[in-house]
Amino acid sequence: MADLSTSYLGLKLKNPLIAGSSPLTSSLDNLKRCEDAGLSAVVLKSIFEEQIDVDSESAVDESNAYLTHADAYGFMKQASMEQSIDAYLTLLVDAKQALDIPVIASINCRQNGSWIEYAKRFISCGADAIELNRYVVAADVEVEGPAIEKEYLSLVKSARKQLKLPISLKMGPAFSSLANMLRRLDELSIDGVVLFNRFYSPDIDINKLALVPAQMISSKDEYALSLRWTALMSEEVRYDICAATGIHSGSTVVKQLLAGAKAVQLCSVLLKQGLSSVAKMEKELSDWMDLHDYSSIPDFNGKLAQEKMPDPAKWERVQYMKSILEAQKG
Known part of the structure; x- marks a missing residue:
């Protein structure tokens, strides 16, 4: 039986399958x-810092008739924000008490917001790591x-300076x-670093002539971008790469x-196929390792990263004609 254990953010995991942030x-x-x-x-x-601010402003607006004093306005706004944070802290504390697996807190943060104070409170409540979303x-x-780029780097620099817990950044590819x-x-x-996040995108309803949310569930073919960049960078950086989207x-x-990811985050597949998909994926991984005589993940982790390839330029090629011809032959 293959050993599926791995390490991510310094955390010992029984397998590389992590539940990503989702409902x-x-x-x-x-x-x-x-x-x-x-x-x-x-x-x-x-927890969305921007949403907390919006909700607190709404709470203030609803009580506007009673807020004739500046101190009252500040009190109401702060009380509403604290309510949102407290609910998250309660979930974190309860999760740490009930679960034996690592619990990672996640903050969708703005550049000059209050996220750093939220993160400190999450740490005090026992979070095993902090995932920043930007x-x-x-x-x-x-x-x-x-x-x-400066915004991203400033955010991480500030987090690294003030937070002593493991930190990851879930980011998009648009650089x-x-x-x-x-x-x-x-x-x-x-x-x-988590490659890559899947963000909200707008779509158009051509019948109502209105903006609507686009499909947020990924398909099984959307892993190619994270696969390429994991392979290109896994041997170039010291931090752990966690692959996401389309898995x-x-x-x-x-x-x-094989490309060098230390772990993967699952989201859409869990929402689409249910949690029973986890055991199926775990078995597929274990069977593949047995078939290829790998007793543990480090035996093959990063084996096909760019730095270890005899022809490393293959990961950088973007020409499509050869692929089209091969597809036509098939």
Whole structure:
């Protein structure tokens, strides 16, 4: 029987399958189900700093008739914010008491917000690690690329300076030089990076002529981007890479591990196929390892990373004609 244990963010995991932030990780009952299903760690549903601010402003607006004093306004706003934070802290504390697997707190943060104070409170409540979520839609034509990069780097630098717990950054791929960005994160001594986040996107309802949310569930074919960048960077950086998006089968888990990922985050597959998919993926991974005579994940982890390939340029090729011709032959 193959040993599926691995290490991510300095945490010992019984297998590389982590429950990513989603509705499935927003309640204690679901967190228990995740552990029972065989997942090795859970990332709590992200707390959105921006949403907390919006909700607190709404609470103030609803009580506006009673807020004739500036101190009253500040009190109401702070009380509303504390209510949201307290609910998250309660979930974190309950999860740590009920689960035997690592619990990772997740914060969707803004550059100059209160997220650092939230993170400190999560740490005091027993979080095993902190996952920072950051995404910027670079839609302002006056803002140049380096300014966006500076925001990310400043956020991680601040987190590393003030937080002593393992820190990871869940990020998107939209950088002019992603490789350079990932290397610079390494220079800041971050513990891990999750490649990549799947963010909200708008769509258009052509009948109602209105904006609607686009499909948020990934498909089984969407792992290619994270696979490529995991393979390109896993031997170039010291931190752990966790692959995400489009991971719907054990074979895709194998691919990500071969590329150099230390773990993978599952989300859409759990929402789409249910938690029973975890045991299936775990078995597929174990069977593949037995078939290839690998007794543990370190035996093959990163075996096909770019730095270990006889033809490393293969991971960088973007020409598609050969692929089209091969597909036509098939």
